[in-house]
Amino acid sequence: MGFFEIFAGALSAFYAVIPSYGLAIILLTLFVRLLVIPLSIKQVRSQREMQRIMPEVKAIQKKFKGDRQKINEETMKLYKEHGVNPLGGCGPLLLQFPILIGLYYVIRRPLAYMGYQLKEGVTTRFPAPHDYAPRGGVTGLLGTIQHSRLANDLFEHTLAAVRFLGIRLDCSSSDALKKFDPSSVGQACGSGLLSALPYLFLVLVMGFTTYYMQKQLQATRGNQADQPGANQMQMMTRIMPVFFMFLGFSFPSGVVLYWITGNIWMIAQQQLILRVVPHEPTPAKKNGGGSGSGKALATKPAKGTPTKSDGDNGQRSPTRASKPHPSSKKKKKR
Numbered sequence: 436m437g438f439f440e441i442f443a444g445a446l447s448a449f450y451a452v453i454p455s456y457g458l459a460i461i462l463l464t465l466f467v468r469l470l471v472i473p474l475s476i477k478q479v480r481s482q483r484e485m486q487r488i489m490p491e492v493k494a495i496q497k498k499f500k501g502d503r504q505k506i507n508e509e510t511m512k513l514y515k516e517h518g519v520n521p522l523g524g525c526g527p528l529l530l531q532f533p534i535l536i537g538l539y540y541v542i543r544r545p546l547a548y549m550g551y552q553l554k555e556g557v558t559t560r561f562p563a564p565h566d567y568a569p570r571g572g573v574t575g576l577l578g579t580i581q582h583s584r585l586a587n588d589l590f591e592h593t594l595a596a597v598r599f600l601g602i603r604l605d606c607s608s609s610d611a612l613k614k615f616d617p618s619s620v621g622q623a624c625g626s627g628l629l630s631a632l633p634y635l636f637l638v639l640v641m642g643f644t645t646y647y648m649q650k651q652l653q654a655t656r657g658n659q660a661d662q663p664g665a666n667q668m669q670m671m672t673r674i675m676p677v678f679f680m681f682l683g684f685s686f687p688s689g690v691v692l693y694w695i696t697g698n699i700w701m702i703a704q705q706q707l708i709l710r711v712v713p714h715e716p717t718p719a720k721k722n723g724g725g726s727g728s729g730k731a732l733a734t735k736p737a738k739g740t741p742t743k744s745d746g747d748n749g750q751r752s753p754t755r756a757s758k759p760h761p762s763s764k765k766k767k768k769r
Contacts, residue, residue: 442537443548443580450585457599459585460538460689464696467534468704474530475701479708482652484519531697535690542605542689545589550581564593597689601633604689608634637691642680644698649675651705 445466449459492510499505514520541548543561551567559566567590573581580586588596597605606624611631613624625631649672683691 437548439537439540439548440577440580442534442541443545444576446541446545447549447580447583447585450588451583454584454588455599456585456597456604456689457692460542460604460693461696464693465700468697468700471530472704475704476708479705481518481520484517488513488517488519531694535686535694538690538693539686542687545605546586549583549586549589550577551586551590564590599689599692602637602688604692605687606634607685607687608638608683609685610634634688634691637688637695638680638683641683641691641694641698642676644695644702645679646672646676648698648701648705651702 442463445463446456446459449462449466450456453459453462491513495509495513496506499509546564546567547553547562550570550573552570553562554566554568557566569581585596594603597603603624608631611625611634612628613626679694683694
C-alpha cells in the first residue's frame with residue numbers, strides 16, 4: 436500500500452456506502468476535516484490570544500523603536516510565552532496540499548491505484564479502462580480495493596461511474612475547452628466553451644469560497660494593521676484565490692469538488708468555533724490608555740483650572756458650595 440493507494444482505498448470505502456463518485460469525494464472531504472478539527476480550534480485560540488496581547492506587542496515596538504532586531508526578539512519571546520503563532524492560519528491550508536496531490540493522481544488514473552496495471556504496449560497519457568488489466572497475486576487491503584464496487588464500476592461502466600451532477604469528475608476545464616485531444620478523457624470531456632461552462636463554474640466557486648474563507652479567518656484576528664505578519668496574511672487573502680483558480684483550471688473537477696466542499700465546511704466550522712471559544716477582552720493599558728484610567732482622569736480637575744470664582748459666571752468651589760449661606764440660617768430660626 437502506497438500513498439496514492441490510501442486515497443483509492445478511502446474512496447472505495449465511501450463508494451461502498453453510497454454508490455456515487457461525487458458523494459464519495461464529499462464524504463472523504465468531511466472525514467479529513469473532522470480529523471483536523473483540533474488543529475482548527477488551536478488556530479482560533481492562537482488568534483484570540485494574539486488580539487489579547489497586542490497592547491504588549493505595541494509597547495515593545497514603542498520601547499525599542501528603530502531597533503528591528505530587538506523588536507523581533509522581544510516579540511518572539513512574548514509569542515512563545517503565550518503560545519501564539521502569527522502565521523498559524525496557514526497550517527490547515529498547507530495540510531491540504533498532500534491531499535490535493537493524492538486525489539489528483541487517483542481521480543485521473545483511479546484503476547492504476549486499485550490493483551490494476553496497464554496492458555503491454557499502452558503508452559497513452561490518460562489510459563481508458565480497457566487499457567488496464569487486473570494485477571495478479573494481489574492480496575490484503577489492496578486486494579479488497581481491487582474487488583471493490585468502485586473498481587468494478589470504473590472498469591466496466593466508466594462514464595456512468597465518474598459522472599456527478601452532469602459533469603465528469605475526471606475531466607478538467609482545460610480538457611473540456613480542447614477542440615481535439617487524442618486521449619479518451621479529452622474526447623469524452625467536451626470540445627468547446629459551452630461544454631466547459633459547468634467546469635469553469637466550479638473553478639469560480641472554488642476561488643470565491645477560498646477568498647471568503649480567508650477573509651473570515653482574517654476577521655477573527657481583529658484589526659491587523661499593527662500585527663506582525665499582517666501584510667503577509669493580507670497578501671495571501673488576495674493571492675490564494677487566484678492561485679487556486681489557476682490550479683483548478685487544470686485540476687480534475689473531482690479535486691475542485693473536494694476543495695469547494697472543504698471551504699464550505701471550514702466557513703461553517705469557523706462560525707461555530709467562534710461561538711464555542713470565548714473571546715477574552717483586550718486588557719486596558721496601564722498608563723492612560725485604558726477605559727478605567729480614562730474615567731479616573733475625567734473626575735479630576737486639570738492643573739491650573741480655577742475651582743472658585745467669585746465673579747466669573749457665578750461659579751463656586753465644591754467645598755464652599757456645600758456650606759449653607761448665613762442668611763438661610765436666620766430664615767430657618769424665624
